[in-house]
Amino acid sequence: MPYVLGIDIGGTSTTAAVSRLHANGWGEPEVVRLGDRGNAVPSALHMGGDGTLTVGEPARPDATRLARGFSRRIGDDVPLLVGNEPCTPQALTAVLAMWVVERVLASEGEVAEQVVISHPAGWGKYRRELLHRALWEIGLANVTLLPEPVLAAERHAARGVLGGTLCVYSLGGNGYEASVVGWADPVGFRLLGSTAPVDRFGGDDIDDALAALVRGKLGRELRELDGPQVRLALYGLRRECTRAKERLSVEPETDVPVHLPRGHLRVPVTRSELEGAIRPAVRHTVDTLVRTIHAAGVDAGQVDAVVLAGGAVRMPLVAELIATELPVPVVVDADPQSTAAAGAALAAAQILAPPVTEYQDPVWTAEPPALRMSNPEPSSYVNEGEMGAAPPPRPPLSITPLKLPRMRSGQRIRGLVGGRP
Incomplete structure (x- = not known):
């Protein structure tokens, strides 16, 4: 076919x-x-x-x-x-x-x-x-x-997302991009403006923030280990944090497995803890989106919707902060x-x-x-x-x-x- x-x-x-x-x-x-x-x-x-x-x-x-x-x-x-x-x-x-x-x-x-x-x-x-x-x-x-x-x-x-002017907020693994596109009949959407942020931020940084939370909660358990044992204990932690981040996108709390020489631990983390750690960085990305709209010569009232793309936009905090700045629909795929x-x-x-x-x-x-x-x-x-x-x-x-x-x-x-x- x-x-x-x-x-x-x-x-x-x-x-x-x-x-x-x-x-x-x-x-x-x-x-x-x-x-x-x-x-x-x-x-x-x-x-x-x-x-x-x-x-x-x-x-x-x-x-x-x-x-x-x-x-x-x-x-x-x-x-x-x-x-x-x-x-x-x-x-x-x-x-x-x-x-x-x-x-x-x-x-x-x-x-x-x-x-x-x-x-x-x-x-x-x-x-x-x-x-x-x-x-x-x-x-x-x-x-x-x-x-x-x-x-x-x-x-x-x-x-079914209708509108002549859309903002696209893309947050991937190692960076984000804010853009404005407009409909030009009959050729389709065309790029009106885009900007890349000065500071790098993406899904990998969210994983790092979650890993830092877990290490902070381990505290004494890690201090009692020597160098090689610490490296062994933390081996695979970031991969587990990536999985935990995905679960926190739909659940208010979860556990992160950590493998220590003396046994396995499950460290509890909550969505609110993670959001508190990354809120300033996400806020900066939203500010960049607003600046991109103005730089493209578009009034915020002309924006019909904000489209989210990239695996890291699953975090509810992203849509929440965008909605506070732009009173328009914020749409995202089931698999962004x-x-x-x-x-x-x-x-x-x-x-x-x-x-x-x-x-x-x-x-x-x-x-x-x-x-x-x-x-x-x-x-x-x-x-x-x-x-x-x-x-x-x-x-x-x-x-x-x-x-x-x-x-x-x-x-x-x-x-x-x-x-x-």
Whole structure:
């Protein structure tokens, strides 16, 4: 059955969704189960001793062979060292995208008619071209790149959220982004403005705050242990705190298991304790959202709804603080981590039928054009008209090119999706 594929490669997690073509049109997006235990997989690649790259993090990873957060570094001239090999962020992102395409191909039995991949709102043409070239070189030519907030808005509009102006509050694992999008008939949503905060804050920081609460409650038990025993006791604590954070999103209290040499403990924590620890940081993100609205030239009274996206927005505190500043509906998916991926699948279906949205990038089916070696990336608030401004030139760097390993079925996929033979 023909289908389209949407992919969201975030800083910490990657999700995907498909929409299938039925007799009466494209169906509702369905989230793809990429991981063994859930829909998402870590946005991480591990290089084995033989030079092959595998998706995810091993149980005991070698930090020198593990790459994380590379999709957010596209546009940085400095490569990442993975297993002593210099790898560009866009090449690593393309490998992860190819893995998702192959994973879906294995289950669907045929290649996607169209693929849409999300990107941060602040990206300009330079970063999109870097990723386009890397995708083309690995064999993925039938790909369109669209801003994540536009995709999140498309997802919620399809679910019945009405309005010409929406705010998108995205809180992922290692950062957040506030954006404003507006409806432009007939092309769909367009980005009106976006900003990235000065201070980094995301779901990982919430996990750290919860881990600090647990360590504080252990107190004497930890002080009575020596160095190696403390490390052993705290091994896996952060993973348990991640799970406890998810439970606290729906429950007022829970227990965090801690494994001590003398036995196992269950440390009780409450939602109010966690919210007290992170409230100032969440408040700062909401203030950033309000500033973004004003910087985009939109009056707060013109906002029709605030759309939440990203796994960390499950915390009730986020919607609570937004509601105190903006008296409009605050909407969130049951699985907000997959919101952008589902929106990307919807956009992919729309691209196959006119009208084509103004955000559609050219689909490369032949040798892509040479890249302009300037980086038009904004430093603060981003408006559509500012995305083409070039920054000061950077000093030239000499980077040894890395030939990344192909997936086993990569040659077959390259032929199917229109890449080089």
